[in-house]
Amino acid sequence: MIRVADLPATHPGRRLLTKRSPFFAAPGEPRCSYCVYVPTSWTPDAELPVLVAVHGTGRSVGELREGFIPFAERHRLIVVVPLFPVGIDDPDDVDGYKHLDAHGIRFDLVLLDILEQVRFRWNARVGTVLLCGHSGGGQFAHRFLYLHPGRVAAVAVGAPGGVTLLDDSLAWPAGTGDTPRRFGSTVDPGAVARVPVLLVIGGDDDGRADLAAMGDHGHSRPEQLDRLSESLSRHGTPVTKVVVPGVGHSAAGTRPPVTGFFARFLSE
Template sequence: MIRVEDLPAAHPGRRLLTGRTPFFAAPTEPRCSYCAYVPRTWTPEARMPVLVAVHGTGRNVGALREGLIPFADRHDVIVVTPLFPAGIDDPDDVHNYKTLDAFGIRFDLVLLEILDQVRERWNARVDTVMLCGHSGGGQFAHRFLYLHPERVEAVAVSAPGSVTVLDPTRAWPDGTADTRDRFGSTVDPAAIARVPALLTIGADDDGRADLAAMGEPGRSRPAELARLATSLREHGAAVRTAEVPGVGHSAAGTQPSITAFFDDLLTG
């Protein structure tokens, strides 16, 4: 794999591998992929930090990356946007990545392998990363935090339709009772509590009709987010919440609250 620092400054590969990059196949699971935005100020010595932004069910990765470019340029941060495609081994499946494992794929490990490649190609700082996700991406983000808290510097969760609470009596994905058998690791609430968290949602994002249509009658996105906040706080986590006025179920609508959260992290 070519490292950007190995290319001469005038090489066209430098232009291809900074700014908006192409999509790259994930190292050991080529059905998954990722693209990045790398600020043009990139140098190998900078060891830029990384923000991972995880798409929702619609998988609108391009718009997700585009909306984060001003934040990336403001703070010299590399934005990594993985793509976990729909239809893997089931042409109608759109949910595969949300609970981290499906069809024999560990989507959390796919992301860790992507980050290894980001470290190698751009000499990026990926030991810990900022992590955010909207809707299905919010489901992925908080569950990834549960299994890999040591890799997350801060997490922002936007409008998930279902959540996992820190309950060792309930099976995954409702709780954390069987993570040792399922993932080979035990969830550590104390480690999770050390990670700053933002939980955000649009004020007009009820979601009851959507969730009922998907077989979850009686649930709403605000109630799910509140359950997650309560669970995290009961275990000592510092949780910030943000309800965005006039916004429905919109990744772009909650993105300003997410970037403000990370702004505070990087400037405080």
């Protein structure tokens, strides 16, 4: 695999591998892929930090990457956007990645392999990353935090329709009770509590009809976010909650609090 630093400054590969990259097959699971945005200030010895943005059910990965480009340029970091496609082993499966484990694929480990490739190719700093996701991406993000708290510096969770509580009396994905059997690891609430979390939702994002159509007749998106907030806070996680007035179920509409949250974290 070519490292960007190994290419001469005038080589056309430098243009291909900086700013907006093409999509790369994920190592170990080529049915998944990822793209990055590398800021114009990148240099081979920079060791820039990484922000991972996880898509929702609609997989609008191009729009997602574009939305974080100004932030990447301002704060000199690399944006990584994985793509977990619909239909792996089940042509109608749109949700498997949200639970991290489906059809024999550990989507959390796919992301870790992606980050290792990003580290090698761009000399990026991936020991801990900023992680965010909206809707289905928010489901992925907080569950990834539970299983890999040591790999996450700060997490922003936007309007998840389903949540996992820090509750060992409930089986995954409702709770964390069977994670040793399912994932080979136990969720440590104390380790999770060392990671600051932003919970964000649009003020007009009720979502009750959407959730009812998917079989959850008991909750709205704000209620789900409140359940997650209460569970995290009860175990000591520093939680910031933001409701954006006049915004519906929109990743772009709730992005300003996310970038503001990460900017404050980076400044500290």
